[in-house]
Structure formats: C-alpha cells, structure tokens
Amino acid sequence: MNENLFASFAAPSMMGLPIVVLIVMFPSILFPTPSRLINNRLISIQQWLIQLTSKQMLAIHNQKGRTWALMLMSLILFIGSTNLLGLLPHSFTPTTQLSMNLGMAIPLWAGTVITGFRYKTKVSLAHFLPQGTPLPLIPMLVVIETISLFIQPMALAVRLTANITAGHLLIHLIGGATLALINISATTAFITFIILILLTILEFAVALIQAYVFTLLVSLYLHDNT
Amino acid sequence: MAGPETDAQFHFTGIKKYFNSYILTGRMNCVLATYGGIALMILYFKLRSKKTPAMKATLTWTSSVKFRCLEKLMSTHHAILNLYNKL
Numbered sequence: 001m002n003e004n005l006f007a008s009f010a011a012p013s014m015m016g017l018p019i020v021v022l023i024v025m026f027p028s029i030l031f032p033t034p035s036r037l038i039n040n041r042l043i044s045i046q047q048w049l050i051q052l053t054s055k056q057m058l059a060i061h062n063q064k065g066r067t068w069a070l071m072l073m074s075l076i077l078f079i080g081s082t083n084l085l086g087l088l089p090h091s092f093t094p095t096t097q098l099s100m101n102l103g104m105a106i107p108l109w110a111g112t113v114i115t116g117f118r119y120k121t122k123v124s125l126a127h128f129l130p131q132g133t134p135l136p137l138i139p140m141l142v143v144i145e146t147i148s149l150f151i152q153p154m155a156l157a158v159r160l161t162a163n164i165t166a167g168h169l170l171i172h173l174i175g176g177a178t179l180a181l182i183n184i185s186a187t188t189a190f191i192t193f194i195i196l197i198l199l200t201i202l203e204f205a206v207a208l209i210q211a212y213v214f215t216l217l218v219s220l221y222l223h224d225n226t
Numbered sequence: 227m228a229g230p231e232t233d234a235q236f237h238f239t240g241i242k243k244y245f246n247s248y249i250l251t252g253r254m255n256c257v258l259a260t261y262g263g264i265a266l267m268i269l270y271f272k273l274r275s276k277k278t279p280a281m282k283a284t285l286t287w288t289s290s291v292k293f294r295c296l297e298k299l300m301s302t303h304h305a306i307l308n309l310y311n312k313l
Contacts, residue, residue, distance in 0.1 A: 122250055122251070122254050123250065125253075125254040125257050125258065126250045126253035126254045126257065128253075128257045129247055129253040129256050129257050130247075131247060131248060131253065132247060132248065133247040134247075135247070138247060138256050138260065139260045139263070142256070142257050142260040142261075143260070143264075
C-alpha cells in the first residue's frame with residue numbers, strides 16, 4: 001500500500017527509456033493550430049477561451065507587459081491541460097514534480113525582475129523599501145523585502161507542486177479506503193465513495209485554479225516591473 | 227503609488243533630501259546604503275585577523291630579540307649540563 005501510494009509520482013519509463021518528455025509534450029496535441037478563418041468546433045471553443053482569458057489577464061498591463069501575452073497564455077494552457085490530464089486514472093502528472101515547476105517558475109520570475117531592473121532601475125530598487133517606513137526600521141525592512149523577493153519563485157513552484165500532489169494523494173487514499181470498506185460496511189463505503197466524487201470535482205477545480213494562480217502571479221510580478 | 231507626481235509634494239533639506247522613505251530617490255539611496263553596509267560588514271569579518279590578542283602577544287614575544295637571546299642562553303645551558311653529565 002505504502003509503495004503504491006507514491007509510485008504514481010515516480011518519473012515513468014518504457015522499456016528502460018524515460019518517456020517524461022513525451023508526456024510533457026502531449027498536451028500540445030490537444031490544441032491544434034487554427035488553419036482557417038472559421039474553424040471547427042474544438043478550435044473555435046479553444047480560441048474563444050484563449051481570447052476570454054487573455055483579455056482578462058492582460059487588461060492591467062501596459063504596452064511592454066503585453067509583449068508577454070503569448071508566454072502567459074501558453075503557460076496557463078500548458079499547466080491547465082497538464083493538471084487536467086493528470087486526473088485520468090493511472091496517468092503521470094508532470095506538475096507534481098518540483099523540478100519541473102521550479103524550471104517554470106525561476107526563469108519566468110527572473111525574467112520579470114531583470115526586465116524591471118533593466119528598464120526601471122530606480123523604481124525597482126525603491127520597491128525594496130515601502131513608502132513611509134520609520135527611520136529605525138529601514139535596514140530591517142530592506143532585508144525582509146529582499147528575502148520576500150527571492151522567496152517568490154520558490155513559493156510559485158511549491159504551491160503548484162503541493163496542491164496537485166496533495167490532491168492526487170487524497171484521491172489515492174480515499175479510493176483505497178472505499179475499496180477496503182466495501183467488504184466491511186457497504187454504507188460506509190458508499191459515503192466514502194460520495195466523498196471521493198466530491199473530491200474529484202474539487203480536484204478538477206483545483207487543477208484549473210492552480211494554473212490560473214500561477215499565471216496570474218507571474219503576470220503580477222511582470223506588472224510590478226514594467 | 228509613488229511616482230514623480232507624488233514626490234513633488236515632499237520638500238526635504240539636508241541629508242534627508244537624499245535619504246528618506248518617501249520619495250523615489252530617497253528610498254533607492256536607503257536601499258543602496260543598507261546593501262553597502264551589509265557588504266562592508268561581511269568584508270570586515272572576512273578580512274579581520276583570526277588570532278586572539280593573547281596569541282598575538284605570544285607571537286610578538288617569540289619573534290622578539292630578547293626571546294631569541296634567552297632561547298640561545300637556555301640551549302647553551304642544556305648543552306653544558308649534558309656535557310657535564312657525560313663526564
């Protein structure tokens with residue numbers, strides 16, 4: 001039981017070869033490139049969703065910030081689709097791997113910070129000291145703000161990893177409990193099954209919400225630096 | 227949000243003109259001064275001598291002329307004693 005619980009988080013391999021790259025690339029097949037002015041239903045729905053999301057997300061940005069539109073939309077589509085595909089039984093979810101999420105979070109965060117320091121050095125440095133800070137507190141607050149800046153990519157990555165991993169673990173545990181309770185008490189097993197259904201619905205929501213939160217936070221960091 | 231239009235309402239004189247937590251330049255200078263102070267502290271602790279005052283005094287004493295003369299005198303004394311014991 002213990003070994004099976006964490007087996008789904010191990011990097012998959014087929015005949016000794018790692019296939020994690022194929023799994024990461026798989027969601028892109030689900031988003032075909034629009035080739036006509038009026039496309040089929042799948043592409044039309046996807047285009048409508050992308051337009052809705054991009055309008056809402058890029059509304060706060062100026063000209064410079066909007067150059068990141070493709071990056072942000074790709075990010076939310078990738079994380080959302082990966083998380084949703086991970087809810088399929090016996091599938092591997094790349095976003096449960098901290099290495100993958102750090103690989104997304106650190107370059108994006110560093111890109112926003114470097115953009116800010118390059119084009120608005122004074123404002124970026126002044127951000128480390130909140131306006132109106134009393135004189136004795138200035139050194140301490142500068143240190144605290146510096147630490148909070150460097151914690152941002154770690155928090156981004158760990159938030160996504162922890163949420164998706166925790167959800168999958170809970171589904172595993174409650175599913176296992178339901179199966180174990182069937183022979184003991186049918187009523188309890190039924191109640192546990194209802195809880196499992198509710199949890200699965202919650203995980204669907206969490207999968208999309210975490211994708212949105214990740215992208216929104218990157219967008220906010222960009223907004224602060226442009 | 228702080229900006230050039232809100233900075234105009236503040237009128238500081240003296241050192242507060244450059245180091246304050248209200249205008250953009252003042253905040254930037256405070257941040258740079260804090261980082262500079264931390265860098266100086268790190269440099270100071272890295273470069274300072276690791277020897278204690280007692281060790282320093284001992285090393286100074288052992289490298290002094292008086293100590294060398296005393297050491298020579300003691301070694302001569304030991305040599306004479308050994309010779310005497312052999313005889």
